[in-house]
Amino acid sequence: MDAPTTTSSADDTSGEGGGWFTPRKPPKRQEDGEPQQSGAEGPEAAEGRRLASIRPLGRSGSAALATEPSEGRIPAAREASEPTDEVTHARVAPAEARPEAQSETRPAAQPETRSPDAVLVQRTMAEIGPDSDKVTSYFYALLFTRHPDLRALFPAAMDTQRDRLLKALLTAAEHIDNTDVLVSYLKNLGRGHRKYGTQPEHYPAVGEALIGSLSRYASSVWDEETEAAWVRTYTKISQVMIDAAAEDELRAPAWWFAEVVAHDLRTPDIAIVTVRPDQPYPFLAGQYTSLETPWWPRIWRHYSFASAPRSDGLLSFHVKAVPAGWVSNSLVHRARPGDVLRLGPPGGSMTVDHTTDSGLLCLGGGTGIAPIKALVEDVAEHGRRRPVEVFYGARTDHDLYDIDTMLRLQQTHPWLAVRPVVDQRAQLPDAVREYGPWNEYDAYLSGPPGMIRSGVDALREVGIPVGRIRHDSVEELVAAGS
Numbered sequence: 001m002d003a004p005t006t007t008s009s010a011d012d013t014s015g016e017g018g019g020w021f022t023p024r025k026p027p028k029r030q031e032d033g034e035p036q037q038s039g040a041e042g043p044e045a046a047e048g049r050r051l052a053s054i055r056p057l058g059r060s061g062s063a064a065l066a067t068e069p070s071e072g073r074i075p076a077a078r079e080a081s082e083p084t085d086e087v088t089h090a091r092v093a094p095a096e097a098r099p100e101a102q103s104e105t106r107p108a109a110q111p112e113t114r115s116p117d118a119v120l121v122q123r124t125m126a127e128i129g130p131d132s133d134k135v136t137s138y139f140y141a142l143l144f145t146r147h148p149d150l151r152a153l154f155p156a157a158m159d160t161q162r163d164r165l166l167k168a169l170l171t172a173a174e175h176i177d178n179t180d181v182l183v184s185y186l187k188n189l190g191r192g193h194r195k196y197g198t199q200p201e202h203y204p205a206v207g208e209a210l211i212g213s214l215s216r217y218a219s220s221v222w223d224e225e226t227e228a229a230w231v232r233t234y235t236k237i238s239q240v241m242i243d244a245a246a247e248d249e250l251r252a253p254a255w256w257f258a259e260v261v262a263h264d265l266r267t268p269d270i271a272i273v274t275v276r277p278d279q280p281y282p283f284l285a286g287q288y289t290s291l292e293t294p295w296w297p298r299i300w301r302h303y304s305f306a307s308a309p310r311s312d313g314l315l316s317f318h319v320k321a322v323p324a325g326w327v328s329n330s331l332v333h334r335a336r337p338g339d340v341l342r343l344g345p346p347g348g349s350m351t352v353d354h355t356t357d358s359g360l361l362c363l364g365g366g367t368g369i370a371p372i373k374a375l376v377e378d379v380a381e382h383g384r385r386r387p388v389e390v391f392y393g394a395r396t397d398h399d400l401y402d403i404d405t406m407l408r409l410q411q412t413h414p415w416l417a418v419r420p421v422v423d424q425r426a427q428l429p430d431a432v433r434e435y436g437p438w439n440e441y442d443a444y445l446s447g448p449p450g451m452i453r454s455g456v457d458a459l460r461e462v463g464i465p466v467g468r469i470r471h472d473s474v475e476e477l478v479a480a481g482s
């Protein structure tokens, strides 16, 4: 099944964006192609005022956000940029979930801790909240009418990811003061865009469309000051992305080709797909990649690696075909040895900290067992006898499609305990409560959103601090309709 794209509780910012692709020739303004809008604020009025402010951002090497990342995470946006496998819709965080909404309810005497730009950006976000679908549509209308070459390079069916790019940008802007988290997120986002062929000159085009759509739908709060704040914010965002992509270019390809070498249908809708990349693919156990099939060009989905790095260089994924999941259905029902896929760079930070000897408490629900298996192999390879307890949840016995592998690992490694938990008999979080104590353990959760939520609650109840609980982004899992 599609792996979620966020990992870890206190970190991770893998980033994949929604896809800006290389035009065959440099993008060119198409004044005649403007979307026709009735009403006072047409695209020209909305967008034409300050386009010169967003300049092409070359590969300067000087990141606008200078602070080094501390592996932070932006929970809402990380996955936002890369869909899992489902149709999703524009989702701007509800007002009550937004940082500015919280600060708006502070007592008046409390000092403002946000930067002036953040205040203006967040005010815009609050304003466009109810119109997020319209903002998204207008954003892409502006982008593609002004830069038609870009349209041809997005997936044919934009519904699947059309809001990903915008959402990632808006979330990044909203967190502009949270530099540690943001820089790491944006660097990953910039690196992830290399597989689309994104070039520095594409960023101003996107920035213009962004400001054009925001100014239209946040017109009641939009003024010169707000526009300047957005221009500064977007310039910072894009500069970090451009620099990260340029840096990455020196050491890694934009994508890897990977030939399917094995296809093991474990249940009618779950397959283990093994591929051989065309060149070495470095990654860490617990991470994931983005994957494109030949049947759905430019539709990328995330899948966790189901093994630690192997000496033969092969990579495996556990894929569950989900309703309307184009990529997952192709991988389960169509892919065969010899087919060639493309892989993006690895991402995610749900990885083992080898500097400690703490035990690992792992909860894997359904195909979420894939990265858990990789973590177990990673611990085994490091030769440290750390206790590892795996709770493997499934709907029925039949759905424990990889239990044999897990039990074999348990036989080989005395420090490993694997406990299958089948729904009819127990709930995964309840099962965890029956064992323990867990206060000396780091926890890893991988599975559907409901499992992550109730699992985190249960783990906190049994005394594991939140900073030691790592998991995939629930928001993104929900967005994926998993």
Ligand SMILES: NC(=O)C1=CN([C@@H]2O[C@H](COP(=O)(O)OP(=O)(O)OC[C@H]3O[C@@H](n4cnc5c(N)ncnc54)[C@H](O)[C@@H]3O)[C@@H](O)[C@H]2O)C=CC1
Pocket (backbone or CB within 6 Å): 001, 002, 003, 004, 084, 288, 304, 320, 364, 365, 366, 367, 368, 369, 370, 371, 392, 393, 394, 395, 396, 421, 422, 423, 427, 428, 429, 445, 446, 447, 448, 449, 450, 451, 454, 455, 471, 472, 477, 482
């Ligand atoms: N890196 C990761 O974290 C990965 C996550 N996944 C995610 O895992 C999910 C797997 O889907 P399926 O195999 O269809 O799983 P599923 O829906 O069949 O659920 C599997 C098990 O998770 C537990 N579970 C599910 N909902 C729960 C809830 N509300 N409360 C407590 N426990 C619950 C139960 O034990 C259930 O049997 C997908 O959403 C996929 O995106 C998949 C691969 C990797």
